[in-house]
Amino acid sequence: xxxxxxxxxxxxxxxxxxxxxxKSLQQQITSGAKYAFVNADTPHELFHHMxxxxxxxxxxxxxxxxxxxxxxxxDYMETLGFHDRLARYSxxxxxxxxxxxxxxxxxxxxxxxxxxxxxQSADDHQKIFSLWAEKTGAxxxxxxxxxxxxxxxxxxxxxxxDWETLYGRDRLDLMVEEFKELIAQxxxxxxxxxxxxxxxxxxxxxxxxERIYEDVSEILATAPRSPIRISEQIPNxxxxxxxxxxxxxxxxxxxxxxELHERVKAGTAVVEEERIRMMWIGAGLWFDTSxxxxxxxxxxxVFAWSxxxxxxxxGYIREMKGDPLRALAARVSAMNEQLHQPPWxxxxxVEQAKKYRIDVALLLIPEHDRFSGHGSLxxxxxLEEAGVRVIEVWSDMVDQRQWNREEMTAxxxxxxxxxxxxxxx
Amino acid sequence: xxxxxxxxxxxxxxxxxxxxxxxRDRYEPVAPLPRVGIFGNGFPEILVAAAGxxxxxxxxxxxxxxxxxxxxxxxxxxxxxxIFLNRLxxxxxxxxxxxxxxxxxAPALIAYQYATEWVRQGRAPKTVPPLFLxxxxxxxxxxxxxxxxxxxxKLFDFLERIGLRRPDDETIAEASAAESRRREALKRLEAAGxxxxxxxxxxxxxxxxxxxxxxxLLNAALADAEKVENKSLRIGLxxxxxxxxxxxxxxxxxxxxxxxxxxxxxxxxxxxxxxxxLADILRAAAADPSCPRVSPTTAFRQALIEAVVNAQxxxxxxQLAPTDDTFGWEIPALASELESRGIAFVNLGFRxxxxxxxxxxxxxxxxxxxxx
Numbered sequence: 001x002x003x004x005x006x007x008x009x010x011x012x013x014x015x016x017x018x019x020x021x022x023k024s025l026q027q028q029i030t031s032g033a034k035y036a037f038v039n040a041d042t043p044h045e046l047f048h049h050m051x052x053x054x055x056x057x058x059x060x061x062x063x064x065x066x067x068x069x070x071x072x073x074x075d076y077m078e079t080l081g082f083h084d085r086l087a088r089y090s091x092x093x094x095x096x097x098x099x100x101x102x103x104x105x106x107x108x109x110x111x112x113x114x115x116x117x118x119x120q121s122a123d124d125h126q127k128i129f130s131l132w133a134e135k136t137g138a139x140x141x142x143x144x145x146x147x148x149x150x151x152x153x154x155x156x157x158x159x160x161x162d163w164e165t166l167y168g169r170d171r172l173d174l175m176v177e178e179f180k181e182l183i184a185q186x187x188x189x190x191x192x193x194x195x196x197x198x199x200x201x202x203x204x205x206x207x208x209x210e211r212i213y214e215d216v217s218e219i220l221a222t223a224p225r226s227p228i229r230i231s232e233q234i235p236n237x238x239x240x241x242x243x244x245x246x247x248x249x250x251x252x253x254x255x256x257x258x259e260l261h262e263r264v265k266a267g268t269a270v271v272e273e274e275r276i277r278m279m280w281i282g283a284g285l286w287f288d289t290s291x292x293x294x295x296x297x298x299x300x301x302v303f304a305w306s307x308x309x310x311x312x313x314x315g316y317i318r319e320m321k322g323d324p325l326r327a328l329a330a331r332v333s334a335m336n337e338q339l340h341q342p343p344w345x346x347x348x349x350v351e352q353a354k355k356y357r358i359d360v361a362l363l364l365i366p367e368h369d370r371f372s373g374h375g376s377l378x379x380x381x382x383l384e385e386a387g388v389r390v391i392e393v394w395s396d397m398v399d400q401r402q403w404n405r406e407e408m409t410a411x412x413x414x415x416x417x418x419x420x421x422x423x424x425x
Numbered sequence: 426x427x428x429x430x431x432x433x434x435x436x437x438x439x440x441x442x443x444x445x446x447x448x449r450d451r452y453e454p455v456a457p458l459p460r461v462g463i464f465g466n467g468f469p470e471i472l473v474a475a476a477g478x479x480x481x482x483x484x485x486x487x488x489x490x491x492x493x494x495x496x497x498x499x500x501x502x503x504x505x506x507x508i509f510l511n512r513l514x515x516x517x518x519x520x521x522x523x524x525x526x527x528x529x530x531a532p533a534l535i536a537y538q539y540a541t542e543w544v545r546q547g548r549a550p551k552t553v554p555p556l557f558l559x560x561x562x563x564x565x566x567x568x569x570x571x572x573x574x575x576x577x578x579k580l581f582d583f584l585e586r587i588g589l590r591r592p593d594d595e596t597i598a599e600a601s602a603a604e605s606r607r608r609e610a611l612k613r614l615e616a617a618g619x620x621x622x623x624x625x626x627x628x629x630x631x632x633x634x635x636x637x638x639x640x641x642l643l644n645a646a647l648a649d650a651e652k653v654e655n656k657s658l659r660i661g662l663x664x665x666x667x668x669x670x671x672x673x674x675x676x677x678x679x680x681x682x683x684x685x686x687x688x689x690x691x692x693x694x695x696x697x698x699x700x701x702x703l704a705d706i707l708r709a710a711a712a713d714p715s716c717p718r719v720s721p722t723t724a725f726r727q728a729l730i731e732a733v734v735n736a737q738x739x740x741x742x743x744q745l746a747p748t749d750d751t752f753g754w755e756i757p758a759l760a761s762e763l764e765s766r767g768i769a770f771v772n773l774g775f776r777x778x779x780x781x782x783x784x785x786x787x788x789x790x791x792x793x794x795x796x797x
């Protein structure tokens with residue numbers, strides 16, 4: 001049933017670019033260059049534009065998990081007196097830092113950052129970053145995160161241009177003011193002034209890049225059969241996202257789109273006889289990414305959707321309206337919330353499931369990362385009401401101690417068997 | 426509803442406070458004011474009082490039966506949020522003029538988001554009162570001050586919309602006088618030498634009545650209150666919200682709780698309630714160090730340690746709700762800081778669903794520490 005899957009050239013390009021970038025970043029920061037350690041939902045654009053390298057907490061967390069170190073660190077975390085129901089994805093790098101054995105860590109560990117930055121989106125982010133600051137002595141910049149009191153469900157439409165209404169003037173005013181405070185600190189840190197004109201062009205380039213991803217999402221959603229695995233979607237979306245607005249990122253996005261287009265035109269598919277289309281809801285299962293292809297052979301079932309690719313367009317394209325800092329605030333001020341809070345998550349999941357013709361959704365519910373877990377059952381209910389079967393996956397994106405591949409495969413197989421029976425296959 | 430209190434029965438003031446605590450948001454206070462629900466710590470109740478309303482806390486209620494919304498409430502949602510949502514959808518708050526949620530109190534934000542979404546989807550009863558999110562940011566910068574001032578204006582619009590008057594300088598000053606009297610009475614409560622359990626009940630009774638009534642009842646009750654035997658051990662209680670007299674009784678077998686620094690302890694009413702101007706109220710509320718989201722981030726732990734040290738605690742007990750994902754980050758540093766000051770620290774861990782099992786475990790842990 002499965003054709004011999006040929007990975008995209010784009011994937012090779014992206015991963016080797018990332019490797020080279022990581023190597024160069026490693027060289028820079030381990031030889032004493034200043035860098036920032038930041039959370040994923042902070043305005044990376046400001047750091048990039050000021051030329052201050054960043055290491056992203058969740059990216060670093062995934063790197064540690066991919067090296068199969070998470071189990072060790074989470075056991076260690078408990079010996080320090082932290083209980084086992086605290087968040088893991090966001091805290092793995094902190095625990096590695098507290099453990100202190102640099103030889104064990106990727107890159108031989110991270111040196112002291114010049115600045116730490118987080119948004120107070122989840123209640124524990126400030127605690128985690130505060131402990132980093134205490135341990136390393138690095139200054140901490142925290143973005144205030146008031147909630148959106150009257151969230152419109154169709155954020156992915158309104159967010160493009162009517163973001164003032166969507167996110168609220170008061171919230172945007174506050175975030176822009178806090179951007180200015182951060183910029184002042186970055187100017188001091190780098191000794192360079194913030195180039196406002198250049199920043200406008202940079203923001204335009206990011207919008208352009210994300211519009212390419214909008215095309216990509218359209219190609220993936222409308223292709224008769226899924227042309228690539230999500231394990232290829234993710235790096236081809238995420239790696240350019242880490243470098244968003246750069247010449248390389250734009251050029252890669254175009255190459256990825258063109259290669260995908262060719263693949264669809266040629267009728268190439270992950271599974272020759274695609275019978276079931278699935279979506280993986282939530283962060284990647286970083287320690288077991290091969291799970292994403294586990295049902296191709298047995299059921300003709302392919303994971304066609306993961307949030308990373310469609311979120312590039314929906315979460316990032318923000319019309320500039322002559323005010324790039326404010327447009328950036330519109331991008332950042334509810335970035336993570338859109339993926340985890342009702343009505344945003346449930347409305348978007350249904351829209352995407354319909355667009356991608358999804359039969360079955362696997363919903364990752366990390367119970368010990370409550371910010372990411374909240375809203376899950378709203379999403380489940382909405383998807384089921386839209387005719388999508390939902391399988392709850394009570395696990396964690398970086399802690400494999402809770403993951404039982406065999407048991408999960410059996411659970412998913414039962415549902416897929418039922419779907420095939422319903423379809424008369 | 427519980428019987429209305431009467432100030433003529435001062436001899437029974439303590440009983441009335443106990444009854445109010447027991448009845449929670451079903452307590453019927455002396456003044457028949459429009460009731461406005463409050464969910465979470467961090468909202469200055471004075472602003473509802475200044476609008477002519479009666480602030481009534483809703484987060485300490487008990488669940489009688491579940492409603493349809495229960496199916497979308499994940500097991501890791503805080504218990505007080507789950508109970509509130511079910512009660513709300515069962516119509517238990519239909520008599521309220523509105524409900525205000527404190528954004529920076531974790532269960533309150535989730536309660537607000539889940540409730541508003543259930544309403545938006547047309548699944549909630551039509552009688553659900555208007556809901557409002559109090560979006561105060563707990564930081565002190567000029568930008569945040571401007572933002573918080575906007576939130577106050579939005580609150581005032583809401584209060585007007587639900588039929589109350591818009592607070593002004595005069596009504597705020599008036600409400601502040603009552604709050605100041607309450608604060609004085611609470612200071613006396615702390616100094617009175619009553620048990621920690623009694624202090625907790627009498628303090629929290631005020632969440633369901635006006636500041637003036639609370640102050641009067643406290644003053645009357647304290648005139649009659651029996652002091653507890655002066656046991657040698659001075660205990661601090663920290664961690665997740667706890668309002669279980671049975672748990673207090675277990676802890677107080679070993680001494681007296683003299684510092685109750687958990688969200689349902691002496692951190693309420695929050696700072697700002699007794700200020701006389703809106704700007705001062707907002708500034709003080711934004712600097713409340715008991716808010717886990719306060720910035721600078723070190724303020725929370727510093728304030729906690731200060732409170733424990735000032736109360737001359739010899740033993741600090743930390744207990745956690747099974748859903749804790751925030752306070753746990755403080756525990757190792759707290760333990761080491763307190764122990765370095767010669768204050769014994771016992772982490773009782775997560776509360777268990779069965780109180781007897783949890784109390785037995787807690788007692789064993791405390792005994793082991795004290796026997797060590």
